[in-house]
Amino acid sequence: xxxxxxxxxxxxxxxxxxxxxxxxxxxxxxxxxxxxxxxxxxxxxxxxxxxxxxxxxxxxxxxxxxxxxxxxxxxxxxxxxxxxxxxxxxxxxxxxxxxxxxxxxxxxxxxxxxxxxxxxxxxxxxxxxxxxxxxxxxxxxxxxxxxxxxxxxxxxxxxxxxxxxxxxxxxxxxxxxxxx
Amino acid sequence: xxxxxxxxxxxxxxxxxxxxxxxxxxxxxxxxxxxxxxxxxxxxxxxxxxxxxxxxxxxxxxxxxxxxxxxxxxxxxxxxxxxxxxxxxxxxxxxxxxxxxxxxxxxxxxxxxxxxxxxxxxxxxxxxxxxxxxxxxxxxxxxxxxxxxxxxxxxxxxxxxxxxxxxxxxxxxxxxxxxxxxxxxxxxxxxxxxxxxxxxxxxxxxxxxxxxxxxxxxxxxxxxxxxxxxxxxxxxxxxxxxxxxxxxxxxxxxxxxxxxx
Numbered sequence: 001x002x003x004x005x006x007x008x009x010x011x012x013x014x015x016x017x018x019x020x021x022x023x024x025x026x027x028x029x030x031x032x033x034x035x036x037x038x039x040x041x042x043x044x045x046x047x048x049x050x051x052x053x054x055x056x057x058x059x060x061x062x063x064x065x066x067x068x069x070x071x072x073x074x075x076x077x078x079x080x081x082x083x084x085x086x087x088x089x090x091x092x093x094x095x096x097x098x099x100x101x102x103x104x105x106x107x108x109x110x111x112x113x114x115x116x117x118x119x120x121x122x123x124x125x126x127x128x129x130x131x132x133x134x135x136x137x138x139x140x141x142x143x144x145x146x147x148x149x150x151x152x153x154x155x156x157x158x159x160x161x162x163x164x165x166x167x168x169x170x171x172x173x174x175x176x177x178x179x180x
Numbered sequence: 181x182x183x184x185x186x187x188x189x190x191x192x193x194x195x196x197x198x199x200x201x202x203x204x205x206x207x208x209x210x211x212x213x214x215x216x217x218x219x220x221x222x223x224x225x226x227x228x229x230x231x232x233x234x235x236x237x238x239x240x241x242x243x244x245x246x247x248x249x250x251x252x253x254x255x256x257x258x259x260x261x262x263x264x265x266x267x268x269x270x271x272x273x274x275x276x277x278x279x280x281x282x283x284x285x286x287x288x289x290x291x292x293x294x295x296x297x298x299x300x301x302x303x304x305x306x307x308x309x310x311x312x313x314x315x316x317x318x319x320x321x322x323x324x325x326x327x328x329x330x331x332x333x334x335x336x337x338x339x340x341x342x343x344x345x346x347x348x349x350x351x352x353x354x355x356x357x358x359x360x361x362x363x364x365x366x367x368x369x370x371x372x373x374x375x376x377x378x379x380x381x382x383x384x385x386x387x388x389x390x391x392x393x394x395x396x397x398x399x400x401x402x403x404x405x406x407x408x409x410x411x412x413x414x415x416x417x418x419x420x421x422x423x424x425x426x427x428x429x430x431x432x433x434x435x436x437x438x439x440x441x
Contacts, residue, residue, distance in 0.1 A: 018242045025416050038254045103238040111413040125235045150192040157227035
């Protein structure tokens with residue numbers, strides 16, 4: 001039984017790596033996350049319900065590990081010497097990045113999205129899950145998934161292509177309500 | 181919620197479903213008609229088409245790349261899968277501790293003093309010359325950044341060790357290293373340093389090594405613009421090319437960071 005699950009996990013590794021790189025924005029960090037996810041999955045394999053999707057279960061583990069990590073970082077706070085960082089990225093760094101759609105460009109644009117939106121981009125746009133499957137992985141109502149995903153995709157497009165941002169106020173009379 | 185607002189919300193979802201190939205033929209016809217009339221709708225539609233078609237493509241390289249051995253080894257290692265109720269492995273416990281360190285004020289205060297002693301206090305208000313950027317690392321920290329490969333740790337003070345995590349180049353050809361610092365017994369912080377032309381390492385960013393449980397005091401640890409996602413986002417922003425693998429890094433250290441770049 002365990003051997004069979006291990007084999008199925010091995011088969012999932014390429015997709016899990018792609019998902020993790022989408023989340024973390026970095027191949028090395030993605031691999032660290034996959035490694036941790038596999039260890040967590042193996043140590044809790046009794047919690048997986050046979051008959052349910054193994055990929056969704058592992059994606060959920062990866063997502064939760066990553067969200068935990070991001071939360072811990074946020075609480076700790078980061079101090080950055082902005083000028084030094086900007087100087088290092090070079091005057092035309094951003095133009096170069098955005099002129100072609102590379103992994104770096106997409107990752108850099110995704111880094112601006114809130115975590116819950118980044119998870120949905122990785123699940124739906126990168127891995128190709130349906131909205132319903134993404135709702136199952138994130139354990140979020142499907143309506144919430146769709147509105148977050150729509151907002152994330154418009155924002156991502158704006159960042160990658162220089163289109164008007166989804167968060168830019170529309171010319172129509174402003175509505176104060178925010179969607180989640 | 182007004183009708184207008186509901187319409188607007190619905191149409192974003194509907195347009196997205198349409199772009200993803202969903203809806204019945206009749207519904208698709210309605211959306212197609214609306215798109216042909218409304219340029220603003222069309223612009224939103226383009227966002228969904230773009231993100232469906234273009235965003236996944238750069239990730240194909242990850243999907244088709246060979247899976248690193250370290251990941252295969254995890255799944256093939258015997259004894260990791262455990263029976264229900266069994267305790268976590270030592271490594272899993274270590275990872276757990278890594279994410280959620282247990283802090284007490286008693287350990288936090290000396291650690292903060294150590295951090296301050298290393299000259300790691302960055303003031304936003306202090307103007308920094310762009311080319312030299314950041315604050316010079318102390319002697320022990322300089323040495324650790326200069327010569328410690330990823331996967332090793334260097335002692336930089338009593339009870340304080342540094343472990344490099346990533347090494348990469350920037351667009352301007354400077355070498356930078358991301359690193360973790362562990363303060364015995366349980367505190368840690370992260371930082372990033374870049375090497376100037378004269379060989380000195382300057383700290384350009386650091387996380388607070390203080391207790392993570394409490395929210396930072398207002399104004400005290402104000403996150404810098406564009407750094408809200410942490411050091412990994414910063415690394416993504418300033419690096420050019422891939423992070424170095426261990427062999428490349430080892431070679432660079434042996435050549436004292438000179439590659440004729």
